[in-house]
Amino acid sequence: MAFKIIVCAKQVPDTNEIKIDPVKKTLIREGVPSILNHDDANALEEALKIKDKHPDTHITVVTMGPPQAKDMLIECLAMGADEAVLASDRALGGSDTWATSNALAAAIGKIGAFDLIFAGRQAIDGDTAQVGPQIAEKLDLPQVTYVQEFEIADDLKSITVKRALEDGYEVIKVKTPCMLTAIKELNEPRYMTVGGIYDACAKEIAVWGAADLGVDTEKAVGLDASPTKVYRSFTPAPKGKGEMLEGDTEKEVVDKLLVGLKTKHVI
Template identity: 55%
Template structure:
């Protein structure tokens, strides 16, 4: 079974800072991590491989330092890793990103299952996975909390607010997984050493079949114009009085003076 996992290197959200002058994210000095949902996707792929055999390849689009994220996935147990990196890919929105990732998957050849995390914690759009499936013309299921494959039939439990929806489809398929699907394993020392020695191939725009007008900033119909931190709300006031009746009267008077009531 040929399994691909799309992963993204994202800024650690506990360390995110915004430049007040430019209203953009400050990435310099901010640690990067593997998108947490993508780790669940890697774990789901590894479990599927352990049950049915095959190969797990992790794929990412990003700058050269994204190799660190791919090496962490290799240390978890993935077999291969590929990085799509080219200045032409820069500034891509979700549509341009999905076009590039889909082109990378097409270059790999026949793929049975594609795993993605539900969403990336930096953009929170949850769009890239479904868009990849559309580019490839294959089935997709989102919010996957459980997956089983038997004789080419994929049976999944899709997480809903009030329960689970059971869906069956056929291979090939793209599945975007939720956090409750599993607990990602820790990288082993042996696999970490192997990952550090492994050479990760880098594919550029000339290596994959992409249309120049559909990648990077030029291929992005949406753009982020401004990012800002909301102003901190003023703390409320505690109404203190000897009795509840007096407290209610004091509150009513303050609300009246503020012309709220």
């Protein structure tokens, strides 16, 4: 039987280009280039490496997002994924991480049986690193986050991973099915091939709305159902020019710093 992998991938704005509307205080998404979230490319690459070794592997990429997220899914198909699903509906808009993971867990439930779910550690726009673990909790799956090295047993029934910690790492063996979240150290994502791009354009991408997912649009997804409320978004004011303090000894520099801080009534 085919080994089935689901990869959660998010289309994100290119971070160097992020701007906040000074009046509405929301993210300006119009006209901003979008990319496949970096950690998700690592998750997909690791899934593709399993497929390289076990050609019977089937990879489905799932995303929740606006219609233009299809472009990112085409990129994933061109890299080598077999199938792609877009969960897209106005009712899903404004979802926080809890509501996003409700929608994605419902989409995964509709995709059907799986052996492994691979997500990225975090999305470069929301940056919370909550969605992967929340999906695992909602699907009652064992999970390992911050995966930096990955090895799957020949019988595909267990996976040994090296999990990054701030000051070291853990080696964990986990049985499939499970949820893993990838970090950039895991691998170098491959480029799309010309043949892959050609094949990807011919593939149909399933688009599922809230009704297809069977989610409660009042209690489970969307802005109103989201427990997180954003009170204010703003671009931090640019900092003033820094001042370098110099002196012959550390004490001299510290004394200058103290005088400066006292003059400005900081201390």
